[in-house]
Amino acid sequence: MFERLDPSARHALELAQRETVRFHHNYLGTEHLLIGLTLTDSFPARLLAKLDCTPDAVRSAVVDVIGRGRPREQLLATIGIDLGEVRRRAEATFGSEAVAYAATRALPRRRLSPPRWWPNCSVGAPCESALAGGWLGMAPRLKKVLELATRHAAPAPATPTHLLLGIVEEGNGVACQILERRGIKLAVVTTAAQAELS
Amino acid sequence: MTVLADAVDSRDPSVGLAAVATLRTLVEELEVLHVENARACGWSWQAIADELGVTRQSVHKKHRTTRRRGQR
Numbered sequence: 001m002f003e004r005l006d007p008s009a010r011h012a013l014e015l016a017q018r019e020t021v022r023f024h025h026n027y028l029g030t031e032h033l034l035i036g037l038t039l040t041d042s043f044p045a046r047l048l049a050k051l052d053c054t055p056d057a058v059r060s061a062v063v064d065v066i067g068r069g070r071p072r073e074q075l076l077a078t079i080g081i082d083l084g085e086v087r088r089r090a091e092a093t094f095g096s097e098a099v100a101y102a103a104t105r106a107l108p109r110r111r112l113s114p115p116r117w118w119p120n121c122s123v124g125a126p127c128e129s130a131l132a133g134g135w136l137g138m139a140p141r142l143k144k145v146l147e148l149a150t151r152h153a154a155p156a157p158a159t160p161t162h163l164l165l166g167i168v169e170e171g172n173g174v175a176c177q178i179l180e181r182r183g184i185k186l187a188v189v190t191t192a193a194q195a196e197l198s
Numbered sequence: 199m200t201v202l203a204d205a206v207d208s209r210d211p212s213v214g215l216a217a218v219a220t221l222r223t224l225v226e227e228l229e230v231l232h233v234e235n236a237r238a239c240g241w242s243w244q245a246i247a248d249e250l251g252v253t254r255q256s257v258h259k260k261h262r263t264t265r266r267r268g269q270r
Binding site: 026069070072075076078079081083086090094098099101102103105 | 220
């Protein structure tokens with residue numbers, strides 16, 4: 001199933017997942033994927049750089065549009081729970097490997113669960129579950145983007161370019177809002193990506 | 199940590215609700231850890247369900263795919 005994304009597309013998703021930790025967001029959305037794409041060494045990164053969409057420019061646009069989340073430690077502290085202490089005790093009792101496993105088993109709400117074909121494992125990078133690394137819920141639009149990208153690429157695995165094409169084709173995600181806010185016409189991106197693929 | 203906590207107005211619904219959602223995630227993860235441990239100790243689903251205060255069917259439905267300790 002993982003074969004539906006090529007290694008660099010997978011890498012873009014891993015980078016996207018790391019961005020969610022930076023913003024303390026509890027879902028993985030198209031905006032994070034857009035940042036992930038700008039960080040890879042691929043056609044979308046070069047195209048976006050040419051359109052003045054650097055990683056930092058997209059990051060600050062994400063803060064403008066979505067804002068930052070609050071760290072889990074801080075949220076739980078407001079109701080009197082010391083997450084650090086809970087984590088310490090859990091790891092002391094069961095070991096850090098078991099804690100990491102538990103995080104992957106505590107699945108997000110159904111609406112945020114990954115697409116059906118997704119492998120039952122974390123994309124790779126540690127991300128924000130309460131205790132350790134684990135699933136981040138995928139926003140519905142990101143799921144759509146992944147479906148579009150893999151469908152276009154089939155039977156070959158989807159490349160980062162397919163992911164970018166998926167983002168603009170889906171057309172309503174936060175990533176597209178950000179592109180439009182930065183004065184980029186989605187049609188321009190589509191044309192350039194399709195030219196690259198053909 | 200206390201300083202951070204004090205800095206947040208806990209009457210703000212967005213903080214309170216997000217805290218509850220995070221707590222729910224934490225509870226789910228702890229439940230997985232302890233169910234896994236109980237199964238590794240040879241507990242039956244019925245015994246686990248009794249302690250969790252739910253039915254045997256529901257605990258089995260939720261955790262049957264949880265690995266046994268030592269499996270990968």
